[in-house]
Amino acid sequence: MAQDICPLCNGIGFKILLRDGISGAERCECALESRAARLEEQAGIPLLYQKASFDNFSTTSKDNEMARRELSEIRMMVMTYANKFPSESQPGLLLIGEPGTGKTHLAVAALRRIIDKGFPGLFFDYQNLLDRIRSGYNAASGASDREAYRFAMDAEVLLLDDLGAHRVTEWVEDTITSIITYRCNNKKPLIATTNLPDADAGDAIVRRSPDTAGQIEYRTTLADRIGGRARSRLFEMCRVVKMPLVEDYRLRKSAAM
Ligand SMILES: Nc1ncnc2c1ncn2[C@@H]1O[C@H](COP(=O)(O)OP(=O)(O)OP(=O)(O)O)[C@@H](O)[C@H]1O
Ligand SMILES: [Mg+2]
Ligand SMILES: [Zn+2]
Secondary structure, eight states, X not given: OOXXXXXXXXXXXXXEEEETTEEEEEEOHHHHHHHHHHHHHHTOOOGGGTTOOSTTOOOOOSSOHHHHHHHHHHHHHHHHHHHTOOOSSOOEEEEEOOTTSSHHHHHHHHHHHXXXXXOOEEEEEHHHHHXXXXXXXXXXXXXXXXXXXXXXXXXXXXXXETTTOSOOOHHHHHHHHHHHHHHHHTTOOEEEEXXXXXXXXXXXXXXXXXXXXXXXXXXXXXXXHHOHHHHHHHHHHEEEEEOOOOOOHXXXXXXXX
């Protein structure tokens, strides 16, 4: 099939413009669009979230009025972060909240908006990244695994999804600390999501257990899983957004079907 040739620039990617009587070249929209499309393809966004945007993030629900209002404020805040990207003081974004409250959806919406502005971004699932880095030490593994660590360090914008999920080992703590420290020291933007509680984000880290007759229970915190140093740098470099207690969107969707 013949490719459509852009009528504005005849496929050259530049337009010649006349300004104050002087002609000059400017990148055509088609070149910008195709760059954004290419960057989006390379970002590694999982299929389920490839269409996630601010427009299809719903803030109307049966939830209580306050949670709903908070949700639309958060949507606005994350959208502003993406629109004004990059910000000098706090280049990162950390979304904390319960499962199914829309953290990954919003994080991807922000990443896609940032990519749309021409910044290369990379999506990494935390567990998957660690698995790849670990297997990268194995001589038999592929080049892409060996490079995962470098990718996470060097990506212009990194989305680290589900930070702190599963397993804690000294190795994990060291690896994640080195990635976050490197990015923080070099002011490289990081967008992260987690469902681990953190006292500084207003989470209760002690609660009465529902299954052991109301005994006091200590919840595993973000710092427990990624270590105090990574956690502290993360808070320093990120705008921290706490998701409201809305109903799990996955359950809500399956109930509606
Ligand atoms: N407000 C919303 N409007 C539209 N879709 C939503 C909304 N919140 C969540 N979803 C959708 O529901 C599903 C679950 O949301 P998401 O994965 O963002 O939750 P999460 O907070 O990241 O959960 P987890 O902590 O388990 O990773 C996704 O398919 C997402 O697109
Ligand atoms: Mg998620
Ligand atoms: Zn063109």
